[in-house]
Amino acid sequence: MIPEPFEYHIPKNLEEASRLLAQFGGEGKILAGGHSLVPMMKLRLAAPKHLIDLGRLTDLKYIRESDGRIEIGALTTHFQIQSSSLLKEKCPLLPETAREIGDVQVRNKGTIGGSLAHSDPAADWPAAILALAGEIQARNVSSSRWIPASEFFVDLLTTALGGDEVLTAIRVPVAPPRSGHAYLKLHHPASGYAMVGVAAQVLLNEARHIESASVGVTGVGPKAYRATAVEEALRGKAPSRQNLEAAAAHAAEGIDVNSDLYASAEYRSHLAQVYTRRALEKALERAHGK
Template sequence: MKPAQFEYDDPETEEEALDLLARHGDECKVLAGGQSLVPLMNFRLARPARLIDINRIDSLSYIKREDGRLVIGAMTRHTHLERAAEVAQGWPLLTEAIGWVGHAQIRNRGTIGGSVAHADPAAELPAAFTALDASFQVRSKRGSRTIGWDHFFVSEFTTALAPDELVMAVEVPALDPGSGAAFVEYARRHGDFALGGAAVTLRLGRDGHCEKATIALVSAGPAPVRASSAEQQLRGSTLDDSSIRAASVEAVKGLRPTSDLHGSTEYRIGLLRTMTERALTKAAQRARSST
């Protein structure tokens, strides 16, 4: 279990990195935290001809607020985000989701940009960003663009990134006042990828009715799934048990999560329904206590 040979570059600036990507695009892989890529390389299941290691680019590691939005630099480590007080306060869904990511050693090294670019449908952060209507700033020598979650995550381990593009940052809009959010998942062992999970946000109006809901599901399909008809169904409801239950049933309609040795499609559908119900219940409680 030793990796195959590869060429290696470790640029110190964004410009250098983009130059290298423009030159080697197709045959190279970007090395961010490496917590998903290096295991695959050790098994020789991934054998990139060249690695572009962006760990020396300090300018990509930051957390800042911009016009009320949270902007997270791509090379921000999970631990950094997990411990940021402003995140815990303004975007507690992210803090809660990160608590489910691997273990401390993984979170100390793994990066936010790496997680979204890897696009594992069983990963927590892509789903949390999906529930939060996040978008992704990407750049190449050809220019910059911002891609919404709905276009960014294409399929299993596939994003809308072109071979010469690099994720620069994640932008997360602020949650409205009166909102509550929750992240719930179940894995066979704590720290493993989820068998099923749900990231939800809810906004309550003054009259206690739901004004807005977002539901993103983990391990539900080839990419994070937004349960939009369930979201719609919750709008105007009082978020009582029966409306939450009905929305959870709606959320999993038509889903075909992949069966594997840890759980069949049928089991996973049931689990996703339960996780959605629990996340909604939790988020509703939190929304009520915040108003």
């Protein structure tokens, strides 16, 4: 499989990358790990005239903690996140999500920034970043802004990034005490993408009831989403099986559910409910363990 020809650019820094992106307009595309973009180029579903490779900007590969938040550089690979001891301690939902992505080789090259910017409707990161109420940094030549995850995913393969903006970092709050997390996924049997993926974080109050829950769902609709009706239904509730089940029933509420050869919309909605309940159960179990 041979992609269409393109011109290849290696910017020396982020400023140059933003400048090139602005200069090429719709004909330029950023290359990070390339594990979403290159397959699309091989199938000729994407044919950018200019490829701007950030691969050599190693200062975009980092994981650090400051002011109660974790910040991750856009070029950090899934494997680096999966194996980060800082994250395992401070934000374990991220390594748990990372290990479910693709396979070893994909995780060695694929990056969190690339995956989020691509916004595949069945990618894993969007669910986790939504559940953590993360923010995504976008920069162009003259300015930089943080976009809340809840506003970042706009539609199928479409994000809030402007045509001249480069995704440069992600930040999420450190997991609070008395919280628990889980990412549960049903793998597509061939591609490994999520048929359904649910990321959950729950916070318990002193009475060990649910203070708040946040649930990110991927694979179900045209874009990943926060299951707000599930979250509302759990606020202040005792973590009983009955309450979890009743809340999880709202997992695909108001969503235009995907239907394909592997799962009808009806089946997928059911999966979303089951995986939401299981993810909540696992997250609660972990919160209680603390």
